[in-house]
Amino acid sequence: MSATAPRRVENIQTDKGKVPVYATGIIEQPWDDYGDEDHATWATLYARQREVLKGRACDEFIAAQDAMGMTPDRIPKFAELNEVLSKATGWTLIGVEGLLPELDFFDHLANRRFPVTWWIRRPDQIDYIEEPDLFHDLFGHVPLLMIPVFADYMEAYGRGGVKAHAIGADALQNLTRLYWYTVEFGLIRQKDGVRIYGSGIVSSKGESIHCLESDAPNRIGFDLERIMRTRYRIDTYQKTYFVIDSFEQLMDATRPDFTPIYEKLAQLDSIPAGTVLETDHVFNRGTGEGWLNDGDV
Ligand code: PHE
Ligand code: FE
Structure with a gap:
């Protein structure tokens, strides 16, 4: 022991x-x-x-x-x-x-x-x-x-x-979204293209193919605060996947104290799972095919 x-x-x-x-x-x-x-x-x-x-x-x-x-x-x-x-x-x-x-x-x-x-x-x-x-x-x-x-x-x-x-609950929700869009459903850029690292994807045959090859979902560059505001799906494939450049990028972006970020985000609305913002670095703008209108959590 x-x-x-x-x-x-x-x-x-x-x-x-x-x-x-x-x-x-x-x-x-x-x-x-x-x-x-x-x-x-x-x-x-x-x-x-x-x-x-x-x-x-x-x-x-x-x-x-x-x-x-x-x-x-x-x-x-x-x-x-x-x-x-x-x-x-x-x-x-x-x-x-x-x-x-x-x-x-x-x-x-x-x-x-x-x-x-x-x-x-x-x-x-x-x-x-x-x-x-x-x-x-x-x-x-x-x-x-x-x-x-x-x-x-x-x-x-x-x-x-x-x-x-x-x-508190809002901070926890921000952090949970980060877990969801990185640990569970994260994509990563490699020399030869976008690949999967998220555990929720690698353990699912359907989503492993969907997240990379389907035109339906958005594929957007990693952005910490943006992710922490973004709602997600628990019952369907994700509408949006976030792409990191490296695990080091993830580590560096999350190193600062989140306390002031939580305070700032508490003043802002959440972002629906499928929305693309002007400020996003878009790899693929999803067609939205097959998306359900409600049910983002
Ligand atoms: N830096 C974060 C905080 O101060 C902690 C954290 C690290 C959260 C890595 C997620 C991933 O709360
Ligand atoms: Fe899991």
Whole structure:
């Protein structure tokens, strides 16, 4: 057990049997309880996404995923991934049942612990699932934690989250939008074109193709304050994707204290998910095809 490892507090009954629960809802990955169907779902999704991501995901993502040594044929063990990850960047994966209270989530990130949902979607949910599951968390998020600058960004985000939580709901909303448009749905410019790094995209076949190849969405250059004002979609593909030049750009732009930014943004209206502003650096102005008029959050 490492210095930051949480203390085991009880066992709870789940539909997969009893699992040990730690303080703040952390559980030990009940690896022996995965069935053949679970391993097959992982194998199918893993193989399919690796194929889709060729030439679409940024080189760093693919390299990081390779370096982790995730098993393609069966669900990886968190303990094995942790040996590689902790050596690389000092991050640790912790198992969770699902989404955590915001402050717990921020606190984990601030301490370089990444919560991973232990259960995997059912076969009939292969193409789409509303909640984050093991495939989204492990395949989508965890490789990025192998990249030193991104690993630092995630820790800084966690610290920023603890602070925003203390400031209030509006600050938290601004920060959540930043997470959404970078960590979950971010695009990055490489020498040979725009690629994907966002975890919500890399874990979805449909959106991996849509975000780069469809004319429907906007693709706009990264702009911190603009992103923090922009509403987003939780039920459809994004109307707008923001493109960074490098992970260093992301780190540099987010280094300053956000407190004055939150104060300034509190005076300004939010921007609908599909709007293009005159000040935007536009890579693609979306046609808006297939967009729903309401439902931006
Ligand atoms: N600099 C931000 C703040 O002061 C924290 C932060 C860093 C937020 C990185 C997001 C990403 O709140
Ligand atoms: Fe996610």
